[in-house]
Amino acid sequence: MLKKHLTALLLTAITMWLLAGLWHKVIMAQFYIDETAATHEGTGIIFLAYLILAGLMLLLFPRKPWFKNNLLSGLLFGAVIGLLWVFPHELAMAGAHGEPLGYVFFNAVWHMVEQGAGGIVIAMLYGRSTSSDN
Numbered sequence: 001m002l003k004k005h006l007t008a009l010l011l012t013a014i015t016m017w018l019l020a021g022l023w024h025k026v027i028m029a030q031f032y033i034d035e036t037a038a039t040h041e042g043t044g045i046i047f048l049a050y051l052i053l054a055g056l057m058l059l060l061f062p063r064k065p066w067f068k069n070n071l072l073s074g075l076l077f078g079a080v081i082g083l084l085w086v087f088p089h090e091l092a093m094a095g096a097h098g099e100p101l102g103y104v105f106f107n108a109v110w111h112m113v114e115q116g117a118g119g120i121v122i123a124m125l126y127g128r129s130t131s132s133d134n
Contacts (some may be wrong), residue, residue: 005058008125012054016118017047023110034047054118057081061122070127071120078119 021043059076065073087108092105 002123008058009051009054010116011049011125012057012121013047015121016054016114017050019114019117020046020050023114053081053085053115056124057115057118057122061119061126065123065127070123073127074120074123075116076119078114078116080114081119082113083108085115086111088091093100 004085060081061077062073066076067073087104090099090107093099094101
């Protein structure tokens with residue numbers, strides 16, 4: 001059981017971390033120059049943050065799925081986590097540092113996708129396993 005938990009922790013963290021790197025460092029890097037000071041340096045600390053986030057997601061993952069479909073349950077769970085994790089903080093930073101509100105909302109939607117993917121990983125590992133349950 002410990003091996004399953006550690007595997008889920010690592011797979012979830014790696015999935016979200018890789019998606020974060022792809023989005024922030026590759027796809028959106030040219031837009032951040034003018035929008036915000038977020039350069040996403042310190043990948044080791046960022047990975048540690050994703051390990052912590054993955055661990056919290058594993059603790060909070062509902063034991064009774066929201067839907068019969070693991071994919072949908074995981075996506076929705078992760079999207080809620082992504083919204084809770086990023087949106088209030090980004091909104092506060094917009095007020096404190098003047099970041100554009102468009103960036104705040106755009107980044108919140110992205111994190112719903114990013115953590116949605118992490119939720120899918122968790123749901124696939126911990127969700128219902130037989131097709132008769134689905």
